[in-house]
Amino acid sequence: MRPPEVILSALWAMRSNRMRTALASLGVLIGVSAVVSLVGLVTGIRNYIRDQFDTVLGARVFEISRYSGGFEDLDSWLESRRWPDLTVDQARELAGLMTTAGGVTWRSGSGGRVTFGDRTVESVRIRALAPSETDVAGFAIGTGRFFTHAEDAARARVCILGSDLAETLGTPAGLIGGDVTVQGYRFTVIGIARPLGSIFGHGLDDFVAVPWSTWSELLSDGRDEVEIAVLPREEVGLEECREEARLVLRRIRGVPFQAPDNFYITTQQGILDSMQKVMAGAAAITIGIAAISLLVGGIGIMNIMLVSVTERTREIGTRRAMGARRRDIVRQFLAEALIISLAGGFLGLLVGYALTIAAERLTPVPAAVSPFAAVLAVSFSAATGLVFGVFPAWKAAGMDPVEALRYE
């Protein structure tokens, strides 16, 4: 038989038993739709994380602090508590010694109350930033300007407002050049930051940024622990710059030869990597569910196919008497299993996509329709059909024609 005829005859056999065909493909349908929607979920979250990192943070800036940016075990966490503080003096020294850095800045922070006119906002994040030639502040200016070195050196009482905070307090035109009160001290507003958005529903634009020296004098309560941000010079690779920062800082902090670092360097890539690890775990679970549901779906198909082969024993005998070879019979039943399974897979794909879109529209879950899911659905259902169709087809083809014709 030619391939189109194989398919036609399979469709024809299925047409005469619609209910059974539908039930047989149900398992694959459910399995594939579950997999497709899970893949949509995983893809959506992954895209979301990637977008956040792309927009919120500069990709090449890396941070040095006593705190790990990723996931650490309890022992290393306890160990890191014993490390000496990362001080502003160390940061200044690092900035002076590094040759591959395009910008080194340090920052710190506290919380407090901000007042403008008759409006007060409680527990605002106060970000203390050292000025820097290159923008490594972690935000961009929307209106107004950044602080200057001179302002930092003079401990000028100037500030930049996060966009959410600015909106709560007044209009940009009214705020810029005006005075706000931060923890009781008067600051002149010189700029408003461009909105950053949010990470996992946590707003990032609710802050006030002040020069580091000013913060240290008025708002730090004597703490001088900082976090250092380094931007590699444009022509320098991230790894090279990072390694220089590591070696220079070891020397500054007097880390003995061969002792481990007593600080963490976190690159954006590192954060992304640890996120990816979590997502890979989710993907592994998805694959597990896929395997189980397709196994169940496949067994359903095999069961139906075995029933069908038994029922059609006479037909098989007749076809053999008319000149069908074993392989014609194999093809016929394999095509049927494949079509049932592909039909289930295709419908499952549609259902899965519908679920993904519904989740994206109706819930805060950032699900995304992925073309990869379609490839997955089709190949998984085809594989299921083939794997679980082989045994019934082989059984059908193995029948002795004479016996098959005598079958009651």
Added chain:
Amino acid sequence: MTASGPVIDARGLRKVYRMGEVDVEALAGVDFRMEQGEFTCMMGASGSGKSTLLNIIGCLDRPTSGLYELLGRRIDSMDDSELAAIRNRFVGFVFQTFNLLARASAVENVELPLVYARVPGRERRERAMEGLERVGLADRAGHRPNQMSGGERQRVAIARALVTRPALLLADEPTGNLDSRTGGMILDLFRELHEEGNTILLVTHDSGVASSAKRLVRIRDGRIESDSAR
């Protein structure tokens, strides 16, 4: 295949079925020849081995031992797909129980052997329609088997057996499931086919048919008891 030699040439055919500890000898050494254009009737008690012999002759089954040549070709050395090809090209089967595909229309049923002969769709349909016309059922082409009478079904089955223009037509009690009048019509059809030059081997229980046959072979306990040609 050559037109010269015999169509069927079987010598010392034995067929043994193992039933647990006992061997059932369905054929116990059969010598049988048939020339082209012959019309032979075969009779025998139930269980005498008629169907077994017919199946071997039709290359649907293999003998346990003995020599069988169909159209001058030894079939014992052939593999499954070669036998399938032989059945497809050179043998037409007609069964007692018709064995039409229930889900297919009359014309689709007649097309079936041509499907396996890889005849293209349009030509297949034309030849199947010619076949239905030959058995007088052109107007039933779209009917399914369950929409036809027993006699009509058997005629569809005959059209199907003839559609590849086989060298040999084998019929195993083709009238067994029909009343005598319809059966008579089917037998008349076989006689006509014989007159048109077909080589036919027909198993029957009807002694009236058998007595009018040119050649009558009687089988008993897996052996040929009598053969009017000898």
